[in-house]
Amino acid sequence: MITVGKILKESIETLRSANLKGAQLDARLIVAHGLKMTSQQVFGYPEKQVNERELQCVRKLIFRRSQFEPLALITGKKEFWSLPFKVTSETLIPRPDSETLIEAVLINHPDRKWPARILDLGTGSGCLLLALLHEYQNATGVGTDISKDALKIAKFNCENLGMGSRVDFIHMDWNNVMPSMEQFDIVICNPPYIAEKDRNRISCDVVGFEPNIALFAGEDGLREYKAILSLLAETKNLTYSVFFEVGFNQANDVSKLLKNAGLRNISIYPDLSGIGRCVAAKM
Template sequence: MSCDPGETVGAFLCQAGQVLRAAAIENPRLEARLLLGHAMGATADQLIREPRAPVPPEAAARFRAALAARLDAVPVAHILGSQGFWTLDLAVSPATLIPRPDTETLVEAALELFPDAAAPLRVLDLGTGTGALLLAVLAERPRAFGVGVDLVPQAAALAAANATRNDLAGRAAFLAGDWDAALAARFDLVLSNPPYIESAAIAGLMPEVARHEPRSALDGGRDGLDAYRRLVGILPALLAPGGAAVLELGAGQREAVEALATAAGLVPAGCREDLGGIPRALVLRSAPEAGEKKSIGGGAAAH
């Protein structure tokens, strides 16, 4: 299909869609609208309603630069500077993973575990990145308070900015450090999306991930389980009585992580699948003490 010549919205979208399609970019028309809308400061609806509107020269230059970056496999979220997650709008940067829809499965599992919206939960997010997990739970539980920890100072600073961006700064604190090193408290809910990709597999990931997202947030060691070994060792000291941890899993990792958790004295309490049917959100609890009921905390375990 040929595109109309000119400097109109319709012409730019048509041409960009063809270029992105030729580069095997998924959803090329959608991405073209996102990039042009960002360059023009316009919504997708405005672009669709006004295809004959002229594209100002400054916006055209920004759009061409954005399109070149996308063709170089820079993620759309990095070009736009933000990504939607749950009900939040989060700033992103190369210092953190881009929040993904699969990770929302952890939020669903956490809310199911603690269904009382008025509960004054203490929440910890280990490897917080953009703050996505912690902030999503705080947005749904208005009496909860949380701490996010990330080894990368730029990530902790970005998460703090996202708390302010989403009007949650009053109930969230962010620390740069080695997970539990600066923590002396216990938490009702511990969340973590740890690095879980096998080291040798990283080079074969999509270039948007392999080249533009931080290796430290991807690399789970030779077998992908290094971070889980660390997590199961520190969780017993971090969980309050009746508390639970929800960990993100990679495909095929459930049995191995459950075995590590059981060996560390934790009790696997269910695993919620993502929309693709992959076991994604593993729930762990502390082993009940003598005389304590096994069913503790709020709500049933995730499916």
């Protein structure tokens, strides 16, 4: 029988020969997931025996990672804003950079008791909306997405975090329709924003495994901002705040689009690398 220590060593070697960065950490997390242990236990019990079924299960998971499948899809989970989220191949994997949007909302609206009504356009796993509802305990929200499969995962995450009574999820294409905006105080959106011309520069673990409908947005990457803002521009008589996540080098272009749509108080918030990552404004 093989031991935990040996299976970990074998897994690290397999991932290293696939030229994966972070092979050691990934191997440890995958072995832990496959053996239903914590990653500390993997280190703490190297002599523990592993049966044939467990060994084959870990080898299959390690093989998937060696083919560049993202770790989060292999383990089916990803932490965002220190909260646990289920993820599948139907949802974008929550990114640490998206926490910039959460921080921007908190800076603009510091009263955590505010019973805000929040609309999340393109909710994916629900990570942005649910992180905000975690901070604003009296707030309620609506999450929308064009993907029915993503909405199922967002609903699961919502129930799992105990927020089922505070959120409605709606299947909706923002090219055709918006929920009636008078219901909302805050609109958040992390739309697809990668330009088609940059497709070849995106790493294969992203393009090959995450839903393309969550990633690409026409020739210049701005198509979805334009679609959403053309509908928001029709609501100039209402008052609400808008927070968009933006891609590398898009903050100024998106700011201009917001200005043209009639929004004001436009400000840009950088991520931890200093790149403008969120554009906020008021209608």
